[in-house]
Amino acid sequence: MKQVIAARTDIGMGQGKLAAQVAHASLKAYEHTDDRAQRQWKQQGQKKVVVKASGERELYQIAEEAKAKGLPSGLVEDAGHTQLEPGTPTAVAVGPAADADVDEITGDLPLF
Amino acid sequence: MKQVIAARTDIGMGQGKLAAQVAHASLKAYEHTDDRAQRQWKQQGQKKVVVKASGERELYQIAEEAKAKGLPSGLVEDAGHTQLEPGTPTAVAVGPAADADVDEITGDLPLF
Numbered sequence: 001m002k003q004v005i006a007a008r009t010d011i012g013m014g015q016g017k018l019a020a021q022v023a024h025a026s027l028k029a030y031e032h033t034d035d036r037a038q039r040q041w042k043q044q045g046q047k048k049v050v051v052k053a054s055g056e057r058e059l060y061q062i063a064e065e066a067k068a069k070g071l072p073s074g075l076v077e078d079a080g081h082t083q084l085e086p087g088t089p090t091a092v093a094v095g096p097a098a099d100a101d102v103d104e105i106t107g108d109l110p111l112f
Numbered sequence: 113m114k115q116v117i118a119a120r121t122d123i124g125m126g127q128g129k130l131a132a133q134v135a136h137a138s139l140k141a142y143e144h145t146d147d148r149a150q151r152q153w154k155q156q157g158q159k160k161v162v163v164k165a166s167g168e169r170e171l172y173q174i175a176e177e178a179k180a181k182g183l184p185s186g187l188v189e190d191a192g193h194t195q196l197e198p199g200t201p202t203a204v205a206v207g208p209a210a211d212a213d214v215d216e217i218t219g220d221l222p223l224f
Contacts, residue, residue, distance in 0.1 A: 005135070015127055016162035016224030022131035023117065023138040023160055030139060045191050048135055050128035079157050112128030 001041040003029060003095035004106040006053040006062055013090065017083055018112075021076055021090040022050055028074025029093035037072075041096035051109035059092045065105045066094045113153040115141060115207035116218040118165040118174055125202065129195055130224075133188055133202040134162055140186025141205035149184075153208035163221035171204045177217045178206045 005022045007013070013021065026048060030038065041047075053059050059075060066073035074093045080086025095102045117134045119125070125133065138160060142150065153159075165171050171187060178185035186205045192198025207214045 005131070007131070014224075015130060018127060019117070019119070019131040019134035019162045019224065020160040023135040024158065026135040027139055027142060027158070046136065046139070048132040050131045112126075112131065 001037070001044050001096050002047040002049060002099050002102055003041070003093055003097075004049045004051055004102050005091055005093040006051050006059065006106055006109055007091040007112060008055060008059065008089070009052045010055045011084060011088065011090070013083065021078065022093075024076045025074045025091040025093035028076060029072045029095065030074075032072040032074060033096055037096055046096070050112040051106055052112050053092070053109065056089050059089050062092050062094060062105055069101065069105070071095060071097045071101055071105070113149070113156050113208050114159040114161060114211050114214055115153070115205055115209075116161045116163055116214050117203055117205040118163050118171065118218055118221055119203040119224060120167060120171065120201070121164045122167045123196060123200065123202070125195065133190065134205075136188040137186045137203040137205035140188060141184045141207065142186075144184040144186060145208055149208055158208070162224040163218055164224050165204070165221065168201050171201050174204050174206060174217055181213065181217070183207060183209045183213055183217070
């Protein structure tokens with residue numbers, strides 16, 4: 001079991017901003033996950049992997065593929081209080097789910 | 113309401129590693145938060161702020177102060193699969209809780 005969070009590299013987020021957006025996406029997808037998968041993932045150490053997405057379009061594609069495969073996902077749009085325009089999509093999380101299922105969607109993306 | 117996550121600056125975490133550790137800490141503290149505070153925080157846009165901690169000792173101090181004040185917290189120790197020694201404390205989250213309560217503990221730390 002793992003959760004992969006893809007974050008955009010093209011909008012110049014600072015390190016702290018990036019971390020906060022990744023955490024938003026992670027929690028959002030987690031809350032769309034059924035209890036059994038939540039438990040399994042936590043028992044296994046709640047593996048999280050952060051990868052690079054090239055832009056907005058890639059984030060939406062990931063979210064759509066996750067939905068099509070029935071995997072939990074969480075797409076985050078920034079509230080725009082700092083750094084970014086309101087509504088800017090910043091990150092998307094897929095899982096927790098089986099490694100192979102998540103890899104089908106995000107397996108080609110480079111590690112952040 | 114906000115959640116503040118303090119992450120160490122002295123162990124050379126890469127950007128992706130930092131984001132994953134912050135997300136771990138965020139979820140851990142969230143799960144120690146009562147339902148009412150969880151709901152309030154989410155209704156207000158689940159504000160998360162990432163700040164810098166100078167080292168291990170500061171993380172433990174933050175976790176202890178949160179406990180003493182009755183605020184939810186989550187301290188993360190790295191599993192050590194990559195980059196760090198197993199058991200290395202990396203980040204601690206405080207809240208979600210009232211802004212003023214969180215600021216009493218983390219208000220002096222610089223933004224990441």
